[in-house]
Ligand SMILES: NC(=O)C1=CN([C@@H]2O[C@H](COP(=O)(O)OP(=O)(O)OC[C@H]3O[C@@H](n4cnc5c(N)ncnc54)[C@H](OP(=O)(O)O)[C@@H]3O)[C@@H](O)[C@H]2O)C=CC1
């Protein structure tokens with residue numbers, strides 16, 4: 001399969017590496033800074049599931065050079081989504097399906113209205129990865145789940161083909177027929193995990209060891225369940241329990257990508273995640289006070305600046 005990764009960051013470079021390792025043709029469509037970094041330092045993955053070094057990473061900076069793309073893995077941050085549209089239009093015109101692995105939900109509506117429903121698959125990832133000072137991927141816990149699936153019936157055969165490909169790769173890749181619900185589950189989980197770790201500036205261990213902080217995480221999961229259900233899913237108390245168990249199963253030092261970004265002084269996805277939840281809740285007429293509070297605490301750090 002001809003795979004194009006837009007967003008050769010912590011997540012895109014990891015899954016791109018695993019798919020190339022499995023024999024697929026993978027190209028990274030990058031901007032100038034990242035192209036230079038990869039040229040200077042090469043592209044490597046340091047992973048608890050096995051390292052991978054690209055001999056010659058296939059890096060392109062213009063979309064015109066890409067021929068016969070089958071799949072675009074879209075792995076940029078939420079705040080970069082609209083910048084990728086000029087790249088996505090021609091790739092979709094050339095026949096590619098787009099698999100967005102961003103956290104959140106609002107990007108699906110934007111992509112579907114810009115690219116057409118047929119072109120946009122559902123996707124979500126569970127992985128803890130980051131980039132080091134050389135721009136190499138550091139994947140620090142065994143979890144590397146890539147979930148994808150059809151958002152409309154016409155995509156089912158493509159997703160089956162993709163399943164047969166990811167099954168040969170060293171990742172936990174799954175075609176989920178009910179991917180939309182699965183994306184809401186992930187959104188529920190990440191809103192709690194990123195919200196609490198970033199607002200508190202602590203890792204999972206602190207959530208696990210403090211009763212009141214655990215309770216706050218549960219309240220956020222509950223609010224997200226109600227939000228998801230107001231958009232047509234059927235999440236249950238069991239999903240909250242499962243989300244909470246997943247959070248507790250992570251190593252004490254593990255933390256969210258948003259919190260890692262805050263520690264590095266980078267821009268945060270707070271508007272895309274907690275902000276997105278607030279907008280969707282307003283539209284649905286439901287209250288999500290705990291998420292609003294986390295949003296207010298994180299928002300001052302959004303641009304990476306240290307507040308006064
Ligand atoms: N990291 C993690 O553990 C997880 C992340 N996620 C989600 O995955 C998404 C990606 O996160 P992550 O990989 O951490 O982010 P990174 O910041 O590590 O990577 C994003 C990459 O996107 C690139 N990019 C942005 N705009 C463009 C563009 N127009 N053209 C080409 N490349 C572009 C950036 O390049 P440049 O250097 O040029 O800015 C950067 O390399 C987020 O939504 C995140 O929430 C989900 C699960 C886990």
Ligand SMILES: CC(C)(CO)C(=O)C(=O)O
Nearest residue numbers: 125126127128193256257
């Ligand atoms: C919680 C986690 C690590 C799970 O994949 C994640 O999605 C993120 O931090 O962005």
